[in-house]
Amino acid sequence: MFRFTTKDLCKFYWVYVTIGSILLLSNLGVDAIKCYQCSTEKDGKDADNCGAYRSFNHSEHIAVDCMGEEANTPGTFCFKSIQQGPRGFIWDGRWRSVIRRCAQVSERGISWSCDWGYYENGVYWEECYCAEDQCNHAIKLTTKYHHIAFIVNIIILSYILS
Template structure:
């Protein structure tokens, strides 16, 4: 039993030689009157092609994807809120966790949300979905802890 679980866990971490592919865009670079990066509406994946994070076409090389959202507070410049979204590859997670979102409000009242993920095209989604490696690791740790406790 433990041999099978160990093999499954190990196989989720084997390097296959392929880099993750992420969408890359910034709402700050949108043409006037267009929302191509999904700041105010749904992100249209048909208008973008995920790039290989280890190729030259990637703005920033990395091993996972990020979607960064910033939004101004209410009543900012007579209630003219702004919102910006950036999608790209990244190599460093500011909170040290991937396949999760972290959010908060900075000292100026600007809402921020950073979502990190590790599957191809995952930063095109509105939410982050756990990978099979994360789920498998959680199951193994849960089984291991239950054996120690009981």
């Protein structure tokens, strides 16, 4: 049979506490990401609800749960696409198109950043992907506290097991 010393039992106790903490903390924030969704294609005449010609006003929009029924496209991160006509200035007839939505797969292979370029017809395009709630109104970088706690628990566990 196995015989455990008090020191062994103490180590097991802390291993279970640490593993339990890791499991608990890894489940924090498991809710689906929330992203803004709109499109200039759905704006009415002379309307700019998606921020094509003026700043996007996030207080006028409610971010949707990307795994919920309201999401047009289910996903695990947010997406923003801008296309702009080849003319020089907004007031000289240049058009802009903006799409904000949830996304599942990056169409260009990039994630959590922006990519841009020009089509052969001179249209400028920009696509941004991000993985924080409501981040598709502007790119921002934040760190969740449970990620830090998770790393601290891993360090404690490796110390206990050594």
